[in-house]
Amino acid sequence: MSDTDQPGQPAPQATPPASTSGFDLNHPTIISLLYISSTVLGITGLVGLVLAYVWKGEAHAEWETSHYEYLIRTFWIGLIGMVVSIVLMIVLIGFLLMLAVGVLVVVRCVLSLINAQKQQPMPNPGTWLA
Numbered sequence: 001m002s003d004t005d006q007p008g009q010p011a012p013q014a015t016p017p018a019s020t021s022g023f024d025l026n027h028p029t030i031i032s033l034l035y036i037s038s039t040v041l042g043i044t045g046l047v048g049l050v051l052a053y054v055w056k057g058e059a060h061a062e063w064e065t066s067h068y069e070y071l072i073r074t075f076w077i078g079l080i081g082m083v084v085s086i087v088l089m090i091v092l093i094g095f096l097l098m099l100a101v102g103v104l105v106v107v108r109c110v111l112s113l114i115n116a117q118k119q120q121p122m123p124n125p126g127t128w129l130a
Contacts, residue, residue, distance in 0.1 A: 027055045028067035028116040032109040035074065039102060049075045063121040067112055070125035074112070077128060078105040104130065 031048045038045030049072065056068040081101030088094030107130045115122055 022117075024117055024119070026064070026116055026119070027051070027060065028064055028071060028112055031055075031067075031071045032113045032116065035071070035078075035109045036106060039106065045075060045078070061119070063119055064116075066121040066125040067116055070108070070112055070122040073125070073128075074105055074108045077101075077108075081105075 031052050034044040034048030034051070038048070052068050052072050052075070056065075056072070060068075078101060081104070082098060085094040085098035085101055088097055111130060112122065
């Protein structure tokens, strides 16, 4: 027992340290991470798409609206790009196109992650490029 402790008095509780990571696990962030993980796991992209459509219909912060549009468009760009790439593999250009589509999807997801962490809307959610 130290000099400052009084008998019968509970010991002062230490406050838990605040989170220093600064990583906000909001809905657009979750969807972006699911899309990025789909490069390895595959099916998580579909889960992300379903969540994007579900969460788009629920009440959410105003800045998230542009993210849902952007991320839903990202999924469809990736899917269409992969289908076209598979067809074009006959003439070998499909391999390069598939790589380019994969890079585009990852870049779009990273841009969404960055803006979601700042809780800022996507500047141009209707674009087909990054």
